[in-house]
Amino acid sequence: MKRFNNWYHSLSMEQITWLAVIFITTIVGTLASSTVLKLGMSAFENAGVWAQLMVSLAATAVYAIIVVVVISIFFPKEMRLALKRLPTNKK
Structure with missing residues (x-):
């Protein structure tokens, strides 16, 4: 516990x-x-495997959107910089 406290206080x-x-x-x-799932x-x-796969993809998308939203709320400058660095097809 002492090592953790030392580490935490050094942050x-x-x-x-x-x-x-x-x-x-x-x-x-x-x-x-998990709510979406x-x-x-x-x-x-009872709709089949493809429908369940789409639900899983929707749950993954919800998680990704929440990551982007929460980080952009707390760190707007860093998020803008990260989004600018994404590869795009602009030439």
Whole structure:
């Protein structure tokens, strides 16, 4: 426990904020995607494998959207920079 306290107290405020954002993102993303999975699978349980696959893809998309939204709320400058660095087909 002492090593953890030493490590934690050596972190900067920005690093602590990043850790908190990652924690919040994982909790909210997991809750939202599991809700989509639960509702979607119960609604499409007899619709076949392709419908269940689409529900799984929707749950993954919800998780990804939540990651982008939460990080852009806490770190708007970093998010803009990251989005600018995405590869695009502009020539």
